[in-house]
Amino acid sequence: MSGSDIEVLIEKFARLPGLGPRSARRAVLELIKNKNSLLWPLIQALENTANNTKICTRCGNFDLIDPCNICNDPKRDNTLLCIVEGVADLWALERSGCFKGLYHITGGLLSAIDGIRPEDLNLENLSLKINELNISEVIMALSATLEGQTTAHYLAKFLDDTSVKVSGLARGIPVGGELDFLDDGTLTTALKSRRPL
Ligand SMILES: [Zn+2]
Numbered sequence: 458m459s460g461s462d463i464e465v466l467i468e469k470f471a472r473l474p475g476l477g478p479r480s481a482r483r484a485v486l487e488l489i490k491n492k493n494s495l496l497w498p499l500i501q502a503l504e505n506t507a508n509n510t511k512i513c514t515r516c517g518n519f520d521l522i523d524p525c526n527i528c529n530d531p532k533r534d535n536t537l538l539c540i541v542e543g544v545a546d547l548w549a550l551e552r553s554g555c556f557k558g559l560y561h562i563t564g565g566l567l568s569a570i571d572g573i574r575p576e577d578l579n580l581e582n583l584s585l586k587i588n589e590l591n592i593s594e595v596i597m598a599l600s601a602t603l604e605g606q607t608t609a610h611y612l613a614k615f616l617d618d619t620s621v622k623v624s625g626l627a628r629g630i631p632v633g634g635e636l637d638f639l640d641d642g643t644l645t646t647a648l649k650s651r652r653p654l
Contacts, residue, residue: 467481467482469481509521516547516561517562528559532557534558535592537594538590539556539598540560540597540599542565546598550598559590563580564579565577566578566604584615584619587616595612597609597625599625627650
């Protein structure tokens with residue numbers, strides 16, 4: 458392995474989200490220093506992931522099987538469908554353990570600026586899936602950004618001719634959040650979506 462091979466490796470690591478050139482250098486150095494405990498196991502894990510990861514044809518999740526473990530699980534509530542932008546969002550909801558229904562990944566958000574149109578999103582089998590699975594409620598778990606909300610409204614209209622209830626995530630004060638630290642948008646939305654106590 459020459460110095461330039463190491464540079465190539467650092468450059469690849471630096472392209473990963475959350476890692477800049479500095480962190481990439483530190484990570485690569487750590488791997489080289491700990492060949493047996495880090496580098497070889499990482500190579501093995503990367504190879505397994507590259508060889509065995511599939512995209513679930515039902516929801517868009519990454520898994521070793523298709524349909525994925527979530528779509529395959531008979532214990533999941535198949536009356537609830539949660540629409541998320543990407544796999545990271547699905548994983549975040551799964552980590553929280555608060556949602557036991559099924560998912561649909563759009564693979565992006567509508568954006569006039571970036572030229573992302575409905576046909577660029579993964580929506581083809583959505584209405585078919587809703588009818589097949591007996592879905593009674595679709596939850597839009599999309600970002601509280603202009604693109605996220607535009608997409609949620611588009612999808613709500615798209616689902617207008619089905620009989621499902623469409624809901625969105627509440628926007629408000631995070632658990633443990635102090636009013637003083639909230640941005641104006643969050644505080645305004647929290648006040649607008651107030652509820653009886
Ligand atoms: Zn799936």
